[in-house]
Amino acid sequence: MSIIEKALDKRRSSQAKVPPDTNANLASAAPPAGDLRAPPVAPAAAQAASEHPVRTSKQINIDFGWLRRQGIMVPGEKRSSLAEQFRHIKRPVLNNAFGQQSAARVPKGRMIMVTSSLPKEGKTFTSVNLALSMALEVDRTVLLVDADVARPALPRTIGFEADRGLMDVLTDPGIEIPDVLLRTNIPNLTILPAGRFHAQSTELLASSAMVRLLEDLHNRYQDRIILFDSPPLLVTSESGVLATQMGQVIMVVEADNTPASSVERAMEQLEGCDVVLTLLNKSTSVPGQSYGGGYYYSQGPGSAKDEGAKAHEA
Ligand SMILES: Nc1ncnc2c1ncn2[C@@H]1O[C@H](COP(=O)(O)OP(=O)(O)OP(=O)(O)O)[C@@H](O)[C@H]1O
Ligand SMILES: [Mg+2]
Numbered sequence: 001m002s003i004i005e006k007a008l009d010k011r012r013s014s015q016a017k018v019p020p021d022t023n024a025n026l027a028s029a030a031p032p033a034g035d036l037r038a039p040p041v042a043p044a045a046a047q048a049a050s051e052h053p054v055r056t057s058k059q060i061n062i063d064f065g066w067l068r069r070q071g072i073m074v075p076g077e078k079r080s081s082l083a084e085q086f087r088h089i090k091r092p093v094l095n096n097a098f099g100q101q102s103a104a105r106v107p108k109g110r111m112i113m114v115t116s117s118l119p120k121e122g123k124t125f126t127s128v129n130l131a132l133s134m135a136l137e138v139d140r141t142v143l144l145v146d147a148d149v150a151r152p153a154l155p156r157t158i159g160f161e162a163d164r165g166l167m168d169v170l171t172d173p174g175i176e177i178p179d180v181l182l183r184t185n186i187p188n189l190t191i192l193p194a195g196r197f198h199a200q201s202t203e204l205l206a207s208s209a210m211v212r213l214l215e216d217l218h219n220r221y222q223d224r225i226i227l228f229d230s231p232p233l234l235v236t237s238e239s240g241v242l243a244t245q246m247g248q249v250i251m252v253v254e255a256d257n258t259p260a261s262s263v264e265r266a267m268e269q270l271e272g273c274d275v276v277l278t279l280l281n282k283s284t285s286v287p288g289q290s291y292g293g294g295y296y297y298s299q300g301p302g303s304a305k306d307e308g309a310k311a312h313e314a
Contacts, residue, residue, distance in 0.1 A: 057181035066159035086133035108247030113228040117266030121254040122281040127229035135188040152194035165195025233266040240269040255283035
């Protein structure tokens with residue numbers, strides 16, 4: 001066997017080490033989405049890189065018809081009152097995150113958790129619409145994380161299937177974030193699914209591995225918003241744990257339904273959070289807003305109070 005044949009043979013056998021689900025072809029065919037994929041491998045470096053599996057994320061195709069049927073905003077659709085509302089809702093959050101329009105930049109303000117005190121107040125609805133609206137911003141990318149690890153709702157709401165995700169990264173040292181990220185046909189939107197349920201999910205979300213993972217997600221791209229859909233604060237302890245790592249928390253309150261005492265008890269769990277914005281959802285009392293949503297106040301250093309009042313008036 002010649003030296004060249006030996007080299008080719010070595011290369012073939014090392015390529016066979018790449019796991020079948022790395023989906024390298026899909027990744028190279030699709031537009032970049034600002035995720036954690038390994039950078040493209042230059043030919044000269046191919047041999048060295050083949051010693052390690054190439055980590056790439058998969059791409060999913062979000063069906064806009066499905067979004068419409070779920071009552072979710074459809075990117076690019078003109079004259080949508082829902083899209084208009086989320087344009088107002090995202091503004092103070094983005095201002096806090098990036099220190100725009102006289103708002104001070106909130107430390108770790110790009111890490112945003114959507115929560116509520118009770119089930120079914122509209123956390124997932126808010127997370128998805130907010131993520132879509134933010135992904136339409138020029139020069140911003142959005143990573144939408146399904147942190148409702150016990151009852152993940154993003155697959156059903158957005159219309160995709162995923163088995164692996166956040167929990168798998170935390171429990172399996174052989175799985176890394178790029179292996180489980182889902183890029184989408186919306187160029188600035190990437191999804192991190194919840195992954196397989198784990199009995200110690202609360203402990204995992206509070207673990208030092210999770211803190212490191214969040215720091216990595218936060219530090220890698222300075223233009224990236226990381227938005228977490230989470231479970232209700234008064235039903236599980238995951239959201240309370242996660243909130244301590246966030247720069248901003250959006251507290252969804254269902255209009256005319258959530259008891260004030262529940263909101264108060266939930267807010268007690270967020271006492272350590274500097275910026276908590278409250279979103280009144282499903283309100284019909286705001287003129288011209290059949291869906292509701294739009295009243296904000298904040299505690300801590302964020303300047304969202306004034307912005308929120310504007311959103312309410314809009
Ligand atoms: N502003 C809104 N307008 C219309 N429908 C809404 C609105 N907010 C929520 N919904 C609908 O209410 C239902 C519950 O919403 P969602 O699943 O977002 O709640 P959740 O707080 O995430 O629930 P869970 O606690 O189970 O995770 C869904 O069918 C959703 O489409
Ligand atoms: Mg939900």
